Amino acid sequence: MSQHQIQNQTEIQTQTSIRVRPAAASDMDGMWTIFDAVIEAGESYPFAPGTSRAACADYWFNPRSTSFVAVDAGQRVLGMYKLVPNQMDLGAHVANASYMVSPAARGAGVGTLIGRHSLDEARRQGYLAMQFNYVISSNQAAVALWKKLGFEIVGTLPKSFLHARLGYVDAYVMYQLLIEPAAWPAPACR
Template sequence: MDSIRPATDHDWPAIWACLAPVFAAGLTYAYPPEITEAEARTIWMHKPAATFVGCDNQGRVVATYYLIANQPGQGAHVANCGYIVAESARGQGWASAMCEHSQSEAIARGFRAMQYNFVAETNTGAVRLWQRHGFDVVGRLPGAFCHPEAGDVDALVMYKRLTKPLAGR
C-alpha cells in the first residue's frame, strides 16, 4: 500500500475498472448491475464533495472512495462514503486505510458524523471492518437489499460520531 490521494479526471479509467465488476456483480451496492459508465462517473466523480484513489507502490489505482453529505440541510453535517477495492488488491488493508482516511477527511471538511445507509448484511467482511473502526449498526431494513444469490437480505444502517455534537441553540 502506498498512498491515498484526491482523484483526478485522468484517474477515471482506472476507477471505472474498479467499479464496473463490483456494480455488475450486484452483491454489495444497490446500483443497477447494468449501470453505464457515464452514470457511474456522475455518481462517483461529480456528485460527491470529494473522490479519492488508493495507489499501489507503482502508482496504479487499486482502490477508490467518495465522500458526500448524507443529507442536505439539517443532515449535511453527517458524511456518507462508498468504498471499492479492485479484486487484485483485496486483503491488503486498502478498505481499512480508506475508512481511516475518509474519517479524517470528513472531520477536516466539517462533518461531525458518518453514516453508511445501505450495507448488505451478507457483506460480512465490510460489516466487521466498519465495526472495528467504531461504527455501530443503528438500523436494520428487513429484506431491503435484493441480493442476486441470497435473495432479499437485510440492509444495515451503520453510524459513527466523529466529533462532539453541537450544543442545542
C-alpha cells in the same frame, strides 16, 4: 507471533506502499474497472449490472462529492471512496461515504486504509458524524471493517437488497460520531 499480529504486520507493510490522494479525471479508467467489477457481482451495491461508465463518472465526480483513490507506487487504482453530505441543509453536518476496492486488491488492507482516511478527511472537512445508509448484511468483510473502525449498526432494513446469489437480504444503517457532541459548535438559533 500470533496470526492476528502477522496479519496486522502484513497489512501495515502493504499499506506503506499504497497512497490515498484526491481522485482525478485521469483515474477514471481504473475507477471504472473497479466499479464495473463490483456492480457486475451484484453483492454489495444497488446499481444494476450493466450500469454505464457515464453513471459511474457521475457517481464519483459530482459537485456534492469529494472523491479519493488508493493507488500503488505505479499509480494503479486499488480502491476508492467518496464523501458527501448525508442530507442537505440541517442534516449536512453528517457525512455519508461510499467505498469500492478492486477485487484483485482485497485482503491487502486497502479497505482499512481508505476507511481510516475517510474518517480523518470527514473530520478535516468539518463533519461531526458519519452515516452509512445501506451496508449489505451479507457483506461480512465490510460490516466487520466498519465495526472495527467504530461504527455501530443503528438500524436494519429487512430484505431491502436483492443479492445476486442469496436473494433478498437485509441492509444495515451504520453510524459513528466523529467528534463528541460536547465539542460540537453551538447551533445558530433563529
